[in-house]
Amino acid sequence: MPNRTIRVWRGNQEGGKFEEYTVEVGEGVVVLDVIHLAQAEHANDLAVRWNCKAGKCGSCSMEINGKPKLGCMTRVSDYGPDEVITVQPMKTFPVIKDLVTDVSWNYRQNERIKPFTPRPRDADGQWRMTTEDVERVQEFRKCIECFLCQNTCHVLRDHDKRDQFVGPRFMIRLAQLDMHPLDVEDRIPAAKEEYGTGYCNITRCCTEVCPEHINITDNGIIPMKERVVDRYYDPIAMIARKLFGGK
Amino acid sequence: MLDINEIQTITHDVIVVGAGGAGLRAAIECSRQGLDCGVVCKSLLGKAHTVMAEGGAAAALGNVDSRDNWKIHFRDTMRGGKFLNQWRMAELHAKQAPDRIRELEEWGAVFDRTKDGLIAQRNFGGHRYPRLAHTGDRTGLELIRTLQDKGVHSGLSVHMECTVLDLLKDGDRIAGMVGYWRETGRFVIFRAKAIIFATGGGGKGWRITSNSWEYTGDGQGMAYRAGAELMDMEFCQFHPTGMVWPPSVRGILVTEGVRGEGGILKNSEGKRFMYNYIPDRFKAETADTEEEAARWLAGDKNARRPPELLTRDVVARAIVQEVKAGRGSTNGGAYLDIGSQRPAEYIKKKLPSMYHQFKELAEVDITKEPMQVGPTFHYMMGGIRVDADSQMTKVPGLFACGECAAGLHGANRLGGNSLSDLLVFGRLAGVGAKEFIDANSDLPAVDHEQAKRIIRSATDILNREDGENPYVIHEALRDVNQDCVGIYRTAEGLAEGVEKQRELAARAKNVKAYGTSQYNAGWHEALDLPNLFCISEAIARSALMREESRGGHTRVDFEGERAEWSKVNIICYQGDNGEMIVEKVERGPEPEHLSKIARATLEELEGSNA
Numbered sequence: 001m002p003n004r005t006i007r008v009w010r011g012n013q014e015g016g017k018f019e020e021y022t023v024e025v026g027e028g029v030v031v032l033d034v035i036h037l038a039q040a041e042h043a044n045d046l047a048v049r050w051n052c053k054a055g056k057c058g059s060c061s062m063e064i065n066g067k068p069k070l071g072c073m074t075r076v077s078d079y080g081p082d083e084v085i086t087v088q089p090m091k092t093f094p095v096i097k098d099l100v101t102d103v104s105w106n107y108r109q110n111e112r113i114k115p116f117t118p119r120p121r122d123a124d125g126q127w128r129m130t131t132e133d134v135e136r137v138q139e140f141r142k143c144i145e146c147f148l149c150q151n152t153c154h155v156l157r158d159h160d161k162r163d164q165f166v167g168p169r170f171m172i173r174l175a176q177l178d179m180h181p182l183d184v185e186d187r188i189p190a191a192k193e194e195y196g197t198g199y200c201n202i203t204r205c206c207t208e209v210c211p212e213h214i215n216i217t218d219n220g221i222i223p224m225k226e227r228v229v230d231r232y233y234d235p236i237a238m239i240a241r242k243l244f245g246g247k
Numbered sequence: 248m249l250d251i252n253e254i255q256t257i258t259h260d261v262i263v264v265g266a267g268g269a270g271l272r273a274a275i276e277c278s279r280q281g282l283d284c285g286v287v288c289k290s291l292l293g294k295a296h297t298v299m300a301e302g303g304a305a306a307a308l309g310n311v312d313s314r315d316n317w318k319i320h321f322r323d324t325m326r327g328g329k330f331l332n333q334w335r336m337a338e339l340h341a342k343q344a345p346d347r348i349r350e351l352e353e354w355g356a357v358f359d360r361t362k363d364g365l366i367a368q369r370n371f372g373g374h375r376y377p378r379l380a381h382t383g384d385r386t387g388l389e390l391i392r393t394l395q396d397k398g399v400h401s402g403l404s405v406h407m408e409c410t411v412l413d414l415l416k417d418g419d420r421i422a423g424m425v426g427y428w429r430e431t432g433r434f435v436i437f438r439a440k441a442i443i444f445a446t447g448g449g450g451k452g453w454r455i456t457s458n459s460w461e462y463t464g465d466g467q468g469m470a471y472r473a474g475a476e477l478m479d480m481e482f483c484q485f486h487p488t489g490m491v492w493p494p495s496v497r498g499i500l501v502t503e504g505v506r507g508e509g510g511i512l513k514n515s516e517g518k519r520f521m522y523n524y525i526p527d528r529f530k531a532e533t534a535d536t537e538e539e540a541a542r543w544l545a546g547d548k549n550a551r552r553p554p555e556l557l558t559r560d561v562v563a564r565a566i567v568q569e570v571k572a573g574r575g576s577t578n579g580g581a582y583l584d585i586g587s588q589r590p591a592e593y594i595k596k597k598l599p600s601m602y603h604q605f606k607e608l609a610e611v612d613i614t615k616e617p618m619q620v621g622p623t624f625h626y627m628m629g630g631i632r633v634d635a636d637s638q639m640t641k642v643p644g645l646f647a648c649g650e651c652a653a654g655l656h657g658a659n660r661l662g663g664n665s666l667s668d669l670l671v672f673g674r675l676a677g678v679g680a681k682e683f684i685d686a687n688s689d690l691p692a693v694d695h696e697q698a699k700r701i702i703r704s705a706t707d708i709l710n711r712e713d714g715e716n717p718y719v720i721h722e723a724l725r726d727v728n729q730d731c732v733g734i735y736r737t738a739e740g741l742a743e744g745v746e747k748q749r750e751l752a753a754r755a756k757n758v759k760a761y762g763t764s765q766y767n768a769g770w771h772e773a774l775d776l777p778n779l780f781c782i783s784e785a786i787a788r789s790a791l792m793r794e795e796s797r798g799g800h801t802r803v804d805f806e807g808e809r810a811e812w813s814k815v816n817i818i819c820y821q822g823d824n825g826e827m828i829v830e831k832v833e834r835g836p837e838p839e840h841l842s843k844i845a846r847a848t849l850e851e852l853e854g855s856n857a
Contacts (some may be wrong), residue, residue, distance in 0.1 A: 028493020
């Protein structure tokens with residue numbers, strides 16, 4: 001079996017450096033496998049999160065040669081035989097140790113979003129929804145919460161606007177609730193005031209890194225921006241609000 | 248000197264260990280019952296193994312075929328479990344599953360729909376009718392996200408990335424537990440009036456498994472050490488369709504939904520071999536020609552189901568037989584072909600994550616080429632023995648639900664019955680805990696000496712000068728179990744397995760982890776080992792005792808089901824000297840009203856949802 005060298009950032013909040021590990025790798029291995037081999041053979045205390053190893057749980061988010069990716073879905077054969085593979089923790093979140101970061105901020109954003117509130121059931125106790133309506137929402141519900149989009153979003157990554165913008169992951173959570181055929185809660189005022197729809201300037205970086213290929217920007221964020229605009233900046237609606245009151 | 252008063256202590260009315268489907272459902276129920284509830288989980292919230300469940304949740308909603316009802320679901324579950332299930336649990340499950348699914352919808356779950364806009368249901372192995380509520384092939388994600396979102400607004404306190412080491416007792420009663428934060432390595436004492444285990448299975452003890460690192464039998468091991476009994480441990484489900492290539496993904500699950508949607512199994516000669524493996528019990532209800540199977544796929548309600556949809560134990564053994572006979576696929580499995588059965592667009596819509604998984608990990612386009620699949624350790628039917636109604640174990644105040652509990656599935660679990668199991672028994676465990684706390688409202692005392700012992704044995708691993716590499720021990724155990732305690736078992740192999748497990752367990756007492764206790768994977772690995780050894784021994788020794796073949800337990804030296812073994816379950820518990828005691832317990836007489844349903848013909852039960 002051929003050898004493969006991997007450079008892994010090792011350290012904690014106080015600082016760190018890259019360490020190189022060389023391991024024998026078999027056919028079809030992914031970057032997470034190489035990290036695990038290094039962990040078992042050279043560095044038992046190397047910290048990395050993972051669970052399903054099949055792109056379904058979103059635990060092994062990291063930056064591989066500068067690109068935000070899931071370690072379990074990135075094949076080593078995607079890189080040239082002599083190319084060095086460098087892995088780092090996600091930059092946007094504080095490092096805990098090695099490749100593990102503190103992503104608790106994301107969980108707090110979810111708690112801020114008003115929960116699902118369904119309309120009453122039909123007379124026979126059922127809820128009916130069309131496949132078409134359901135599919136629109138299901139696209140967002142594919143999200144595995146890997147937070148790679150949050151890591152990439154420059155509003156969070158470069159401008160650190162964490163107190164003003166919930167980030168792409170929660171914009172699609174919002175879109176999902178707003179487009180849910182059963183939901184009756186109005187989240188548009190909060191989308192504008194609390195969750196910061198206005199901060200996204202549609203560079204689509206989040207969509208590009210989504211391992212689930214969710215069209216975050218076009219199908220989620222832009223429609224949410226439009227709904228906010230329709231509510232607050234539509235001149236006819238503004239006049240109507242002046243005349244008749246309401247949100 | 249270790250001073251217990253300096254260790255962080257967290258107190259709740261009730262603590263749920265595990266944040267998969269069962270744990271979250273139990274926790275939501277506890278909150279609804281007015282209890283202050285904490286959830287402790289090894290990973291981040293929302294990453295638990297439930298996420299990996301693909302096919303769906305079985306519930307006799309009757310949305311797709313109105314002939315379905317709870318009695319037929321119950322009958323299917325008992326037949327699938329080869330009549331070794333706990334009758335009462337199978338009854339509760341079949342009756343309550345539809346309400347639990349509808350409740351998920353109330354909490355925001357978005358299932359696929361029928362033409363009339365109702366929850367769609369898909370076919371699955373062993374289920375007579377299309378019964379699995381599903382969201383494409385990522386139903387587990389849908390379930391866990393729904394429960395997670397419901398949970399964060401239910402007032403739960405979630406303690407993430409915290410591993411529990413052992414339980415604390417006050418007399419006979421559960422008093423709390425000791426754990427450590429994975430992030431810092433610091434210890435924490437949890438105090439509670441009741442504890443619910445929803446810790447899942449232990450597939451990480453096997454070489455080829457669909458399970459993640461979390462699955463190390465923690466709940467079973469801790470409950471056993473606290474005095475609870477384990478039951479039905481010999482019944483291990485090897486899912487017939489795990490990936491076999493490339494080597495790095497060997498064992499990763501390929502959903503049964505592929506066969507539910509029409510996928511067929513072929514050997515290297517291009518033959519649909521499952522026609523040769525139809526057990527007598529299922530002959531009357533299974534298609535015996537490809538022509539009839541094709542009619543079934545086209546929607547003919549009078550056609551019988553194709554043999555690819557036989558129960559998992561049957562299909563897994565058939566694949567192994569084909570490979571042994573030299574008719575395996577190029578990488579030692581069977582071919583699973585959906586591309587020739589369904590249009591590409593249909594496959595991408597119904598099985599998107601399978602399409603994605605094979606494309607990215609194996610460079611196979613499943614709409615054009617067959618997949619290669621083989622058995623993978625997937626699920627433990629056995630686990631902690633509980634009371635069927637309350638889910639309480641033998642230890643007062645300790646409850647168990649989901650995969651870590653035993654009883655619902657008997658000798659073999661039907662696909663889709665796990666997600667519904669989590670919901671039904673998660674809720675019932677919450678109700679059971681509430682009843683227990685109502686009757687026992689005082690907070691039990693913590694015995695400092697017990698806590699100290701647990702902490703010392705954990706820190707010893709870091710403090711000893713030198714010792715074995717925990718990874719090496721774990722890898723060796725996985726090989727022993729794979730070779731000696733696999734799908735096909737013999738007395739000789741099992742005895743050898745027990746012996747080798749003992750040798751490794753002795754070595755494991757001297758494992759050494761290097762580095763500090765902060766997020767130290769090697770230390771975590773070492774701390775998981777005692778639980779893995781516990782379930783490994785229980786499985787091997789129960790399997791050695793059961794001299795017959797039934798469901799997920801196949802003895803080459805004792806072929807076929809034996810009548811005398813249908814009357815007993817096997818339990819394991821810790822004896823006074825610390826050794827494991829394995830013994831038979833009588834099942835008692837069959838409850839007449841349930842036995843009648845389980846043994847009725849379909850015609851007698853169809854359309855009688857009463």
